[in-house]
Amino acid sequence: MAASVKLHLQFGGGAELLFDKIKKREIELPALKKYFPDCQHDKWNIRDLLVWIKDNLLRERPELFLQGDSVRPGILVLINDADWELYGELDYELQDNDTIMFISTLHGG
């Protein structure tokens, strides 16, 4: 049974404005089955992480960060500094100590 997962979360490009302006967070996800008792798979993936973020970190205007079960188009996701599009996007299984970064392209300049 998978134990808890420690992650480094980062927010940039304006995405941090939706998270109390905090750019870096250390989080610890509980065992997946503990958080989602009905879950069919064993390991945390990005899709699950987004739900956790919505429940625990995102206080207002979730529609600026999330759309459906994914991030809002225009928010880039990096897994250990690499484009998540190379790693299966929502289905990527999180490893202990991964760095997941969200960068907004929507907050311009």
Add this chain to the structure above:
Amino acid sequence: MPVPCRTGCGKNAMLKRPKTGDALCKDCFFWAFETEIHFTITKAELFKSGDSVAVAASGGKDSTVLAHVLKTLNQRFNYGLNLMLLSIDEGITGYRDDSLETVKQNRDDYEMPLKILSYKELYGWTMDEIVAQIGRKNNCTFCGVFRRQALDRGAAMLGVKCIATGHNADDIAETVLMNVLRGDIARLKRCTAITTGSEGTIPRVKPLKYTYEKEIVMYAHYKKLVYFSTECVFAPNAYRGHARALLKDMEKIRASCIMDIIYSGETMAVKEEVTLPSQRTCIRCNFVSSQEVCKACVLLEGLNKGLPKLGIGKSSKAKKMLEEYNAQQTNYKESLQAAAKELDDVQSKKELCLSDSKNCKSGLCKGKTKLNRNSSINSNDYTNSSNAKECCSNCSGSCERIKVNADVNNTKVNTLLEKYVINETNIAKVNGEGTLCNPSNSDDNLNNSDDEEHTHAEYIDTHIEQEDETCSASCGKLGSLNIGF
């Protein structure tokens, strides 16, 4: 499991390029990104050796990356350009303050001279002061119109050959879409041009025209470039927000749609008989305008007259407002003269506060002092300096009575405002349903003479009404606005 770099360099890929679908490592991405911009610049012959070029710098991601890449390419390919940064300070506390710090960082990092021009110097008003006058609803109109002209003025001061702006492919696709959605054929025709500007103006060029926003952000991230991002503190445009969201949704499904929309915009032919507004210069300030008096001057006049909503709606409404205002000013002046005459009869001259309006304590005189200060900066003063003089040379406590007149005046102005200034449907509600205000919108306004918010109706109002069109487009049958492919 890591994906190898498409080029076969042996390193692991770090990103998938939206434009080509290629998976590249950082170094190969940098090379591809910079080389494409180099090709864009050389193919369109944007610069000549020896040119001075101002980079319109907002401190945001696009202009920061643009400045970095231009500096890199200038050295790598010996463009022979003299690059500098040009920034506009609108006077928005907390927003532009911070972004200007970022621009100063750019100046130091890229060793480029920086010129900052403020609305206050140029127009006599900061955005904060304008917002205090008109509220937050319409201020993006002011901001966009003033900023566009401010850049021209700044570039003229710097004596540069052209202004390079940070418009990226996503911005341009969005503008194409917006012009289609507004039926603005004149702007649709112009908005994809890589170089804009008519005779007598300093051209604007868009070296990032074919560069995806995602790649700009990834480039800035991997190069650790410092840029400023925030929600614009003022109201976003809801209509544009929807267009932007639509585009991002489509891009997610098929990334090439950005290039496809730009291509459509570039190749779309406009029927000959579409009357495009001709460019001319403003009779007041001499900068380019499609009207006799440019929008900046109209807005400024509104502010200085205490009719801040002037120029926000249709031009015909603005005209009516002005006529009424002027008529009513004449009445006001007459009543002042009458009051003055009465005073002359009753009071001896030694009691009068002489023409030094600074020392006049009456509320009215203070107002005039302020207006006069502004008028020294702007040639377009309709400020009633004659009224001010009359007041000052005749006032001695009796200003109270003139003040009453001023109040009446305000009530009338308010009625006027209620009556005439409406066309606000195309202007956003504050925090309108989750739209991220995107300061790159203001960047658009800033850089893009094609970006002023116009509705179809307004376009027709300004450009076609004068010709004897009996139908004002309400029936939707204006044949001349059809697009021929």
